[in-house]
Amino acid sequence: MLDDQALARLRELDPEGVNHLLERVVAAFLKSLDQQEQVLAQGRDAPRDLNGLRHVAHTLKSAAASLGAAVLSQRCAEIEGLARAGHEDGLADLIGIALDDIAAARLAMQQLVQAQR
Amino acid sequence: MSRVVKEGELIERPRVLLVDDDPVNLMLIEAALQEHGFEVTALTGGQQALQLVTQWTPELIVLDALMPDLDGFETCERLRALPGFENAPILMLTGLDDEASINRAYQAGATDFFVKSTQWRLLAGRLRYMLRSSRTRQELERSKSKLARAQDLARMGSFEWQTGHGFKLANEALRVFGRGPADPLDFIGVMRMVPREERLLFMRLLRDVVAHNSVLVTDLPFTLLDGRKRVIHIEAEPEFNEHGNACGYTGVIQDVTDRRMAEDRIRELANFDALTGLPNRRQLMWRAERAIEAGRRMGHEVGLLLIDLDRFKVINDTLGHAAGDDLLMEVGRRLRSCVRHSDQVMEGMLESVGTRSHRTLEAVGRLGGDEFVALLPEVGDEGDAERVADRVLDALREPIFIAGQECFVTASVGIALYPRDGLTMADLLRNADVAMYAVKNQGRNASALYSPMLAGRGREKLELESALHKAIERDELVLHYQPKIDVRTARMVAPRR
Numbered sequence: 001m002l003d004d005q006a007l008a009r010l011r012e013l014d015p016e017g018v019n020h021l022l023e024r025v026v027a028a029f030l031k032s033l034d035q036q037e038q039v040l041a042q043g044r045d046a047p048r049d050l051n052g053l054r055h056v057a058h059t060l061k062s063a064a065a066s067l068g069a070a071v072l073s074q075r076c077a078e079i080e081g082l083a084r085a086g087h088e089d090g091l092a093d094l095i096g097i098a099l100d101d102i103a104a105a106r107l108a109m110q111q112l113v114q115a116q117r
Numbered sequence: 118m119s120r121v122v123k124e125g126e127l128i129e130r131p132r133v134l135l136v137d138d139d140p141v142n143l144m145l146i147e148a149a150l151q152e153h154g155f156e157v158t159a160l161t162g163g164q165q166a167l168q169l170v171t172q173w174t175p176e177l178i179v180l181d182a183l184m185p186d187l188d189g190f191e192t193c194e195r196l197r198a199l200p201g202f203e204n205a206p207i208l209m210l211t212g213l214d215d216e217a218s219i220n221r222a223y224q225a226g227a228t229d230f231f232v233k234s235t236q237w238r239l240l241a242g243r244l245r246y247m248l249r250s251s252r253t254r255q256e257l258e259r260s261k262s263k264l265a266r267a268q269d270l271a272r273m274g275s276f277e278w279q280t281g282h283g284f285k286l287a288n289e290a291l292r293v294f295g296r297g298p299a300d301p302l303d304f305i306g307v308m309r310m311v312p313r314e315e316r317l318l319f320m321r322l323l324r325d326v327v328a329h330n331s332v333l334v335t336d337l338p339f340t341l342l343d344g345r346k347r348v349i350h351i352e353a354e355p356e357f358n359e360h361g362n363a364c365g366y367t368g369v370i371q372d373v374t375d376r377r378m379a380e381d382r383i384r385e386l387a388n389f390d391a392l393t394g395l396p397n398r399r400q401l402m403w404r405a406e407r408a409i410e411a412g413r414r415m416g417h418e419v420g421l422l423l424i425d426l427d428r429f430k431v432i433n434d435t436l437g438h439a440a441g442d443d444l445l446m447e448v449g450r451r452l453r454s455c456v457r458h459s460d461q462v463m464e465g466m467l468e469s470v471g472t473r474s475h476r477t478l479e480a481v482g483r484l485g486g487d488e489f490v491a492l493l494p495e496v497g498d499e500g501d502a503e504r505v506a507d508r509v510l511d512a513l514r515e516p517i518f519i520a521g522q523e524c525f526v527t528a529s530v531g532i533a534l535y536p537r538d539g540l541t542m543a544d545l546l547r548n549a550d551v552a553m554y555a556v557k558n559q560g561r562n563a564s565a566l567y568s569p570m571l572a573g574r575g576r577e578k579l580e581l582e583s584a585l586h587k588a589i590e591r592d593e594l595v596l597h598y599q600p601k602i603d604v605r606t607a608r609m610v611a612p613r614r
Contacts, residue, residue: 028141
C-alpha cells in the first residue's frame with residue numbers, strides 16, 4: 001500500500017529512530033487528515049469552494065507523497081488540477097475515490113506505526 | 118559568519134527560517150535540514166515569519182509558495198522590502214510542473230525555487246549552495262563599499278568605455294565631477310567641461326591612443342558646472358575580447374587639483390623670489406646655463422646685466438624695511454618691462470619649442486638684496502646690451518612713491534658678455550660685478566661694460582686692501598712727520614702728516 005522508496009527516504013532522516021520522526025510525521029498527517037477529509041467531502045456537492053478544495057488537494061498531495069501514499073497523492077494532484085482549471089465535471093466522482101484512498105492510507109499508516117513499536 | 122565555507126565543512130550551523138502551512142511537510146523538511154547541519158526555525162505562516170524577522174535574522178529563508186492567508190510570494194515581497202533583507206537568500210518551494218509559481222517566485226524577488234520532492238538531500242545541497250553564494254555576495258558588497266569609500270576619500274572613480282555600450286562613469290567618478298548618481302554624464306557632457314583648446318588637444322591624443330590600442334594617461338583641466346576649476350588625472354587601459362580584439366577602455370579618474378597646486382607652489386617657491394615674483398638665483402642660474410649652451414651651439418653672444426641699486430641701504434634704514442620691500446617690488450616691476458621677460462620657462466619644456474626657444478629664457482631676476490640680473494639670451498653686440506642698460510636706468514628715472522613720499526632711486530649696471538667676458542655663468546657674474554663696482558666708484562647711476570683693465574684695477578685695489586689689513590695686524594704702519602720750515606727764518610713752524 002505505501003511506497004517503500006518514500007518510506008526509506010523518510011527513515012534516512014532519522015536513521016536510529018531516536019527522534020521518533022516517523023511516528024511524529026504520521027501523527028501530524030493523521031491529525032490534519034481529519035480536517036482535509038471534511039473539506040474534500042464538502043467538495044463533492046455544488047456549490048463548491050474551488051479555491052479551498054484546490055488548497056487542500058495541493059497540501060495533501062505533497063504530504064501523502066512524503067509518506068508513500070502514492071495513490072492518494074496522485075488522486076489529489078488530479079483534483080488540484082481540475083479545481084485550478086475550474087473544471088467541475090467529474091470532480092465529484094474523483095473526490096469519492098479520493099475519500100476511499102484516504103481511508104486506505106489511514107489504515108496503512110496506523111499499521112505502519114504499530115509495526116514500528 | 119563572513120567565512121567562505123566549503124561543502125561538508127560547515128562549522129557553525131546556518132540559521133534557516135522555514136515557512137510551510139502543512140505540518141507534515143514542515144516536520145519533514147525541518148528534520149531533513151537538521152540532519153544536514155542546519156539550524157531550523159519552523160513556522161506555519163507568512164505573517165508569523167514577518168513578525169519573527171523583526172528581532173531575529175536568519176541566514177536563509179525557505180518559503181512554501183502556496184499557503185492560506187499570506188502566501189509565499191506575498192511573504193517574499195514583504196521580506197524584500199525590509200531593511201537588511203534586500204539580498205537575503207530566499208528559496209521558494211513550488212509544486213512539480215507549476216511553471217506559473219516559478220515565474221511568480223522570481224517576480225516576488227525569490228533568489229531561487231525548489232520543486233518539492235521527497236529527495237531532501239537535494240534541498241540541503243541547494244540551500245548550502247545559496248548560502249555560499251550569499252556569503253560571497255556579502256563579501257563582494259563589503260569590498261565594493263570599501264572601495265567606494267576609499268575612492269571617495271581619494272577623490273577617485275572609475276569609468277568604462279565599451280564599443281556598442283558607450284561611456285559610463287561609476288557613481289564615485291560622478292562625484293569627482295560634483296554630480297550625483299541621479300545626474301549622469303555622457304562623454305560629451307564631460308568634454309563640455311574642458312576648455313576648448315585643451316579639449317582639442319585631448320581629442321587628438323584620444324584618437325591616437327585608440328588607434329594604437331595604447332594606454333591613456335593624461336591630466337585635463339575642467340571647469341565644473343558650479344564654476345570650480347579642477348585638474349583631473351585620467352588613466353585608462355584597453356580591454357580585449359576573447360578574440361583578442363580591442364573592445365573598449367576601462368579606467369580611473371582622480372581629482373589631482375590639490376596635488377597640482379602644491380606642486381606648482383613648490384616649483385614657484387623653488388624658482389621665484391617671494392617678494393618680487395621674479396626668477397630667483399636658482400632659476401637665473403638654470404636659465405643662464407641654458408642660454409650659454411644655446412649661444413655656444415649657435416654661435417651668438419649672451420648678455421648679462423648686473424643691476425645694483427644705489428644707496429638702497431639708506432632708504433631701508435630711513436624709511437624702514439617695509440618701505441624698502443615696496444621699493445624693491447616696484448623696481449622689479451619696472452625692470453621687468455625693460456626686457457622681453459618670460460615667466461614660463463620650466464624644467465624640460467625648452468627642447469620641445471624649437472631652435473629659437475632660447476629667447477624665452479630672457480628675464481629679469483633677483484639675486485638677493487638689492488641686486489637684480491637681466492639675462493639677454495641673444496645679443497648682436499655690446500651695443501645691444503648697453504641699450505638695455507640705458508632702458509634700465511631710464512626706467513628708474515621716474516620717482517617711486519613709497520611710504521608717503523617720492524623716492525629717487527638710481528642703479529649701477531655692470532655688463533658682461535658671453536663668450537668675451539667669461540664662459541660660465543659664474544665668470545660672467547663675477548665680471549659683471551667688477552664692471553658694476555667700477556660704475557659705483559665713478560659716481561653711480563650709469564652702466565659699464567666689463568674690460569680686463571677694470572679687473573686689473575679691481576685686483577690692485579683688492580690686493581692693497583688686504584695688504585693694509587695685514588699691515589695693521591703686523592703693526593707695520595709707522596707714522597712719519599714732515600717738518601714745515603719757514604724759508605725766511607729757516608725754522609720749523611709745524612709738523613705735516
